[in-house]
Amino acid sequence: MAERDRAYQSFRNANPPLLSPVLDQGRTSLCWSIPPTRQLEALLRLYHPRFPQDGTLSVQELINLVPVVRPRDCGAISDLETATTYLLSPGLVFESLCRLTFVLNQRRQYRYPPQRWRATYTRVYDIDHDADGRGDMVEEMILQEFAVGPVSVAICALSSYFAWDGQGVFVPNHDDDMDRGDFHVVLVTGSGVNANGIPFLEIQESYGESCGVDDGFFRLAMGYSMFRMCIIMRVL
Numbered sequence: 001m002a003e004r005d006r007a008y009q010s011f012r013n014a015n016p017p018l019l020s021p022v023l024d025q026g027r028t029s030l031c032w033s034i035p036p037t038r039q040l041e042a043l044l045r046l047y048h049p050r051f052p053q054d055g056t057l058s059v060q061e062l063i064n065l066v067p068v069v070r071p072r073d074c075g076a077i078s079d080l081e082t083a084t085t086y087l088l089s090p091g092l093v094f095e096s097l098c099r100l101t102f103v104l105n106q107r108r109q110y111r112y113p114p115q116r117w118r119a120t121y122t123r124v125y126d127i128d129h130d131a132d133g134r135g136d137m138v139e140e141m142i143l144q145e146f147a148v149g150p151v152s153v154a155i156c157a158l159s160s161y162f163a164w165d166g167q168g169v170f171v172p173n174h175d176d177d178m179d180r181g182d183f184h185v186v187l188v189t190g191s192g193v194n195a196n197g198i199p200f201l202e203i204q205e206s207y208g209e210s211c212g213v214d215d216g217f218f219r220l221a222m223g224y225s226m227f228r229m230c231i232i233m234r235v236l
Contacts, residue, residue, distance in 0.1 A: 003195030010190030010202055011042065011150050012217070016053050018042050019150065019189060022216030023059065024208035028102045032080045033062045034206045035152035035187040036231060040087050040119055042150045043235045048117075057117060058098040062086060064106050080154060080185060081124040084231055091118030119233050126154075126229035139222050142188055142201065142230045150189050152231040153203070155220065157182035166212025169200045169219040172226055183228060189217065199223065 011018045020041060023034055037059045044051035065086040093114045125141045145151045155161075158176045161184075190202030200219040209216045220226060 005195060006193040006197065008190065008192035010192075012189055012202075018045055019204065020056055022204055022209045022211075023100070023206050024211075025102065025206045030063060030102055031185045031206050032083055033059050033066075035185050035204075036080070036084050036087060036233075037062050037092060038187050038204070039150050039152045039231060039233055040092065040117070040235070043119075043148070043233060044117055046149055047236050051117065055117075056095040057092045058095045058100070060095075060100045060102070060106070061092045061098045061108070063102065063104065064098070064108055065090070080152075080183075080229070080231070084119075084122040084124065084233075087119040087122055087233070089118065091116035093117075119235055121232070121234040123232040124229055125232055127225075136223075138227050138230060139201075141232070142227060143191060145230060145232055146188060146191055148234075150187050150204075152185060152233075153188050153201075153227055154183040154185050154229040155203075156226050156228060157184040158226070161220075166214060166218055169194055169198050169221050171198070171221045172224045188230075192219075194219070201227070 020038055025031055025034065037057050041055070041057045044055070045053055062083060066083045093116055097110065097114050098108050125138065127138055142151050142153060158172060160173045160176055161170055164170050186203040186205055188201050189204050191200070192202070193199050199222045201222060203218050203220060205211055205216050205218055207216065212218055
């Protein structure tokens with residue numbers, strides 16, 4: 001029997017449900033489009049009185065709005081920052097109006113102007129804001145934003161992470177290159193301390209529910225400079 005966490009809180013346990021199902025980006029490099037869309041959607045469910053609890057925003061609409069973003073490595077921080085500006089204006093439509101295909105440069109014509117849902121404020125907070133560049137302040141900002149809702153973050157795209165089976169809490173290897181500049185964007189959905197005293201952030205991945213051992217959710221250790229940025233977002 002697995003040992004119990006010393007502390008754990010997650011939006012996975014929200015009632016009514018707050019998180020949409022895990023998506024599968026396949027072999028595309030469009031991870032930058034999923035977490036910001038899901039973050040906006042979750043915040044609208046939490047704080048906007050007119051947003052339907054079962055409303056799902058279109059990830060494809062964000063991909064369509066940012067046709068110039070084609071990150072080969074799932075996106076530099078500057079690419080993600082560009083994408084988040086479109087959550088302010090023009091905003092996103094419902095998934096029912098723009099189905100997910102992961103096709104770039106897809107143009108969608110609407111017969112009537114659709115209802116759009118927007119953020120009122122977005123900001124990318126990255127590791128350059130840290131005085132020592134270790135990522136401590138990024139992690140602190142993530143925890144502050146987690147008090148508001150799920151948080152989009154960019155993590156180091158480490159080969160050891162992608163080879164990991166998802167058991168327990170991921171801790172980077174000593175030989176991992178934390179400064180190579182490749183990033184992967186995920187959604188922080190929980191935080192805690194495991195039975196061994198390791199503080200972690202729980203993330204929702206974008207490789208389907210069959211990825212890993214927890215239906216597409218993973219735990220990443222804090223304190224190893226793996227978290228490189230987060231998106232601060234408000235809807236009211």
